[in-house]
Amino acid sequence: MSNILLIKTSKSNLPDKGLSPPLGILYLIAYLRKHRPADVIKMIDLRLERDGGQAIATLCRDFVPDIIGFSTMTIEANNMHVMAQWCKQRFPLSRIIVGGPHATSFGRHVIADPNIDYVLAGEGEAVFLKLLNAIDHGSPLSDLPGLSYRKPDGTIISRAPTQELLDLTTLPPPAWDLHNFDRYTDSRMSPISLGRYAALFTSRGCPYQCTYCHSIFSKRYRALPPLQVVDDIEYLINTYNIQELEIYDDSFNLHYNRTMAICDEIIRRGLKIRLLFPNGVRGDLLDEALIKRLRQAGTIYMVFAVESASERIQQAIKKNVNLDKIRQNIRIAARAGIFTWGFFMMGFPGETRRELWRTAKYAIASALHGGFFFIVVPQAGTELGRQVGVDAGNYATIKAADYFATRNTISAVSHWELWLWQLLTCFFFYAHPARLYRILKDYPYSPGAFCRKAFRRGLVFLFVTFLRNVSDRLRSGKKHARVSPVDEALRC
Ligand code: B12
């Protein structure tokens, strides 16, 4: 039996407005409860706290953790190292373990921190359980997949993530009883939604090969059967009074019949739920019948992940979506009453003015209600990261890679110009009179809610991003006028 404390890290000590339920931790807890019922488990989400150390100290007033697990994205890495040091000083006998996307990208570098005992990469549930059992029994750790650790002589051992992936039907739903839904109502992934919500993964993994994408859950697609998905949704509605559900799957609509069956079952049971897909759908796998069924099942918001409207870039990044089909499906979805959003990425390797213009034109002329125009940030552990040399060696310089600020460019234009493309595309996209009219007409909530959202999420965000870009421009302008693809891609 162990006392376990799981911590969702934050990127700063300011409460975060763009967040979502800490699903990674909630899944781990549910799994541990099933397989190690004697453990006492506590959790804390530092994104909701102003002073992480103080919050942990309060939580651990009568609780000495044997195990402290951090769930961390790369953008939160600095703060995680600070918190790991704080925890090691306060609880010197605790074992400190780091998991999550950052551990998956940078395992060997994270374990170089002497305050951290183990790093676990990839899908966490089964290997975390194995690690805890091995620690309890003093068994050897050398064959645990995904584990990085230091041997007593200081040598670092680091193993590739597990290929023995979980059968999702055996995975208990997230430990929702530990989640304080009220504290998350104001912050979420979807820019438009309102009300009490939960988030769900109905499948893990994605078989496509997009070069910029992570592979935390591998390239093998595993999905829950439709009835189990709808049981989970019904449970959330009945037990926690959920009005909205954000679905974060990497490839929710990969299987047409499964998607249709989920909608049919929601409709058959008469569930009152608003569905949102803020992590995107594969837009060219939809058709009119499925879009209309998704709408009937309660879908109010859907993101189409287009990324680039240049055929050359689509091939280079191995996304290979059918751009015409997506354009057509956006129109169908918008007409069906779904608030449609687009994901676009600007600044792929060697991307030219002409290619940036194609993407801007595609977005502006589309029937989308809204869109995000992200700057390409190569992630470690991805094919794109390897192409531009973002893997080993850059760790010390990585602080935050921000999709909304161009501190670097790997494209064919300067970072100043790339920023201008992002800014102008955004401006002409949102200043389009037809789009403004459709936003006001189709917004799924009240006009008052629209004004509050537009102000808080839209204008404030744009203003802050603008200031951040200007300050980055001034700082980096002093260093280099034009940026080399590799090291500068990560310089903050
Ligand atoms: C929802 C989401 C968001 C939400 C909330 C993120 C959050 N929870 O903090 C929002 C919209 C705010 C967001 C924003 C960003 N996101 Co995001 N997001 C996601 C998304 C779609 C789902 C995350 C999730 O809930 N996963 C479900 C759970 C079950 O998975 P998990 O957390 O990975 O946990 C599993 C394992 O990692 C492991 N594990 C996790 N924690 C622990 C802890 C221990 C101790 C152990 C042993 C194991 C373990 O076990 C878990 C179960 O198997 C992922 C993509 C994806 N499919 O995962 C991207 C993802 C996490 N985001 C990513 C990025 C880059 C960002 C941004 C930095 C983008 C940007 N530049 O603006 C921002 C930064 C946000 C910030 N803090 O400022 C990257 C992270 C890459 C990295 N190396 O860090 C991902 C992987 C997508 C990608 N592009 O590759 N994001």
Ligand code: SF4
């Ligand atoms: S970007 Fe989307 S479609 Fe491409 S591999 Fe990642 S999850 Fe799959």
